[in-house]
Amino acid sequence: MAAPEVEAPETIEGYWVLHDFRRIDWPRWRSLPEAARSRLLEELLGFLGECASVEGVERGGSSRAYRVITQKADLAVIHFRPDPAQLFDLQAGLWRCGIADFLLPAYSYFSVIELSLYRGPSSRPEVMERRLYPRIPDRRYMCFYPMNKRRGERYNWYDLPASERREMMKGHGRVGHKYAEQVTQIITGSQGLDDWEWGVTLFADHPIHFKKLVYEMRFDPASSRYAEFGPFYIGMTASPQDITALLLGS
Numbered sequence: 001m002a003a004p005e006v007e008a009p010e011t012i013e014g015y016w017v018l019h020d021f022r023r024i025d026w027p028r029w030r031s032l033p034e035a036a037r038s039r040l041l042e043e044l045l046g047f048l049g050e051c052a053s054v055e056g057v058e059r060g061g062s063s064r065a066y067r068v069i070t071q072k073a074d075l076a077v078i079h080f081r082p083d084p085a086q087l088f089d090l091q092a093g094l095w096r097c098g099i100a101d102f103l104l105p106a107y108s109y110f111s112v113i114e115l116s117l118y119r120g121p122s123s124r125p126e127v128m129e130r131r132l133y134p135r136i137p138d139r140r141y142m143c144f145y146p147m148n149k150r151r152g153e154r155y156n157w158y159d160l161p162a163s164e165r166r167e168m169m170k171g172h173g174r175v176g177h178k179y180a181e182q183v184t185q186i187i188t189g190s191q192g193l194d195d196w197e198w199g200v201t202l203f204a205d206h207p208i209h210f211k212k213l214v215y216e217m218r219f220d221p222a223s224s225r226y227a228e229f230g231p232f233y234i235g236m237t238a239s240p241q242d243i244t245a246l247l248l249g250s
């Protein structure tokens, strides 16, 4: 029997990414005097403003804050940066804010924007640039979840010949393209970086698009046979006013 064709797809990487989810320690936060809460809030907003200021710089990165629904978290910050060391500083920067004493860790994820070249690189450099070094899309809702490709006895993605994986990724792309208008997807690779193999971050103006897309994809073989998923987090973009309203109720 011929040896199976074992060939990892070539990948190219862009921005490094940190997803940082926090839960507010409401009882302790509410027990602070109002002046102290205002001061800590101001400091947090200053920090978030500084994070977002890199967006004016070419390939400088991007940062956004989100409110998170369900009890899994209250707040999330997503950072894209060209150098992974910057993410270490950003993580420490949030911890150094006084309000960090009231922001309990809920979940976090470290990964890097990845294109797998199943179809070869795009011949248009500006397309590659936009996909590897994007701004965080200005869409109201964000959906994040980590995933693996299965390595079971029956279905093992990593044992498949490259040609079969390529065919399956074509099918995956076909389903995805139906939603290309409503949903922007940013796939980050985390093999060797975090507990799952990929991070999936989707952006849309309404969460119904996440449901429709993810449900339809469940029937596609690349997902139905081979994908395993971690927890889902849904966020809504949070402006400084939204964060103030959340934390001070005004």
Ligand code: VOV
Pocket: 009, 114, 115, 116, 117, 118, 119, 147, 169, 172, 173, 175, 176, 177, 179, 180, 183, 184, 185, 187, 198, 200, 213, 214, 217, 218, 223, 227
């Ligand atoms: C808007 C929807 C959308 C679209 C258009 C889309 C297209 C594409 C293309 C063309 C390609 C391949 C080349 C590349 O660009 O890397 C990919 C790649 C990938 N995808 Fe995707 N995907 C979408 C959406 C989309 C979703 C919703 C998921 C989660 C799966 C689910 O069931 O919940 C996903 C996963 C992935 C993964 C993990 C990879 C990397 C696989 C690998 O083995 O390397 N993806 N994806």
